[in-house]
Amino acid sequence: MSDNGGSPSTSNRVKLRTRIAQAMHYIDDESGAVVPPMMATSTFARDENLELRKGYIYARYGTPTVHILEDILSELEGGQDTMVFASGMAGFAAVFETVKAGEHIVAPITMYFVGLTWLKRICEFRNIRMTMFDPAKPETLAQAIEPGETKIVWTETPANPTWEITDIEAAARLAHEAGAILVVDSTCGSPVTTRPLELGADIVFHSATKYLNGHSDITAGSLTTRENNDLWKDMCEVRKLSGSIIAPFEAWLLIRGLRTLFVRFDVASKNALIFARHFENHPKVEAVMYPGLASHPQHDIAKKQMTDGFSGMLSLLVKGDYETAKRVTLALNTFIPATSLGGVESLVEHRKGVEGPASQTPDNLLRISIGIEDVDDLIDDMEQALSLILDQR
Numbered sequence: 001m002s003d004n005g006g007s008p009s010t011s012n013r014v015k016l017r018t019r020i021a022q023a024m025h026y027i028d029d030e031s032g033a034v035v036p037p038m039m040a041t042s043t044f045a046r047d048e049n050l051e052l053r054k055g056y057i058y059a060r061y062g063t064p065t066v067h068i069l070e071d072i073l074s075e076l077e078g079g080q081d082t083m084v085f086a087s088g089m090a091g092f093a094a095v096f097e098t099v100k101a102g103e104h105i106v107a108p109i110t111m112y113f114v115g116l117t118w119l120k121r122i123c124e125f126r127n128i129r130m131t132m133f134d135p136a137k138p139e140t141l142a143q144a145i146e147p148g149e150t151k152i153v154w155t156e157t158p159a160n161p162t163w164e165i166t167d168i169e170a171a172a173r174l175a176h177e178a179g180a181i182l183v184v185d186s187t188c189g190s191p192v193t194t195r196p197l198e199l200g201a202d203i204v205f206h207s208a209t210k211y212l213n214g215h216s217d218i219t220a221g222s223l224t225t226r227e228n229n230d231l232w233k234d235m236c237e238v239r240k241l242s243g244s245i246i247a248p249f250e251a252w253l254l255i256r257g258l259r260t261l262f263v264r265f266d267v268a269s270k271n272a273l274i275f276a277r278h279f280e281n282h283p284k285v286e287a288v289m290y291p292g293l294a295s296h297p298q299h300d301i302a303k304k305q306m307t308d309g310f311s312g313m314l315s316l317l318v319k320g321d322y323e324t325a326k327r328v329t330l331a332l333n334t335f336i337p338a339t340s341l342g343g344v345e346s347l348v349e350h351r352k353g354v355e356g357p358a359s360q361t362p363d364n365l366l367r368i369s370i371g372i373e374d375v376d377d378l379i380d381d382m383e384q385a386l387s388l389i390l391d392q393r
Helices: 016-021 064-077 088-096 113-126 139-144 168-177 230-242 248-258 261-279 299-305 322-331 351-355 375-390
Strands: 081-085 104-108 129-133 150-156 181-185 203-206 221-225 285-289 313-318 347-350 365-369
Touching: 016 064, 016 261, 064 081, 064 221, 064 248, 081 088, 081 230, 088 113, 088 150, 088 203, 088 221, 088 230, 104 113, 113 129, 129 139, 139 168, 150 168, 168 181, 261 285, 261 313, 261 375, 313 322, 313 375, 322 347, 322 351, 322 365, 322 375, 347 351, 351 365
Parallel strands: 104 129, 104 150, 150 181, 181 203
Antiparallel strands: 081 221, 203 221, 285 313, 313 365, 347 365
């Protein structure tokens, strides 16, 4: 980061929580400012010899603000290099733009719905072969991988919106034995509690719109690699040529959001566990899907690889059908009915209604993103909505 005009200190004696809160101890060399600057420019003047001054040429290739952000994320993830994109889907696309016709990929049946829709589209248009596995049945991952043929294994843990947990160490071993790489979507885990690169993953992906930013005011995506290899360089070329890099202002907002990541994630996770336990055996709730509950089928794996909280994401299966779940959503007052997750405010979605008839999500599932509000207010709101709708039946 010294190339960006600051003087960061990243001593291993200082905990990661502290380094991220201080934007890696950023101090501007010229002014002494403790907040990294936002440099909004599309181009950069050359010096008296027409040489690049500090390697910057054009905003599509990178800017000082973006590079500060990428350095922070590399530190946060423990990776060699990071690229940040204008949206999560732009980062997602950069990974699979490296797959050629006839090559094979593996993905879970439970994952971010738009990502899955896009994968099916490129497989059809480009003659890419895809095999899907069920994260609820770990043995299906090994069955889906084709040794010597599979190029990329993509997994999402916890898996949106039913929150199955994939054993990252086991998945990495299977992928590497077959000559493939493992990419982990850790959006809902966040690097506060899950460190995919340390568990053997090759690349970690985030929809940075969510927990990394945490304030529902930007869209962004990130990829961080364990090794700066040829495949990574190919993904970098995709971003450069496609122009999918994040803009400086959004990068600056994301830096600001990251500085409170640990505090926000801590509170959301604690609130979610209290909320999940309250409704686990509720007479109006069929099931609570949350990896922090001992009743969760992969709770032991979650405990092993989620070291500091189980996230604020959970789902309720209300007792009733599609219409019942929809009416419960509309009866909530404190929860906000909106897409996205990981912000300071609590959101709720009747997910089947959002995903449409092609979705495999249960009709009665409410996807909930728990925020940092008073958890009693959230519990009271869900209680009144369940009573209002289900007591009328």
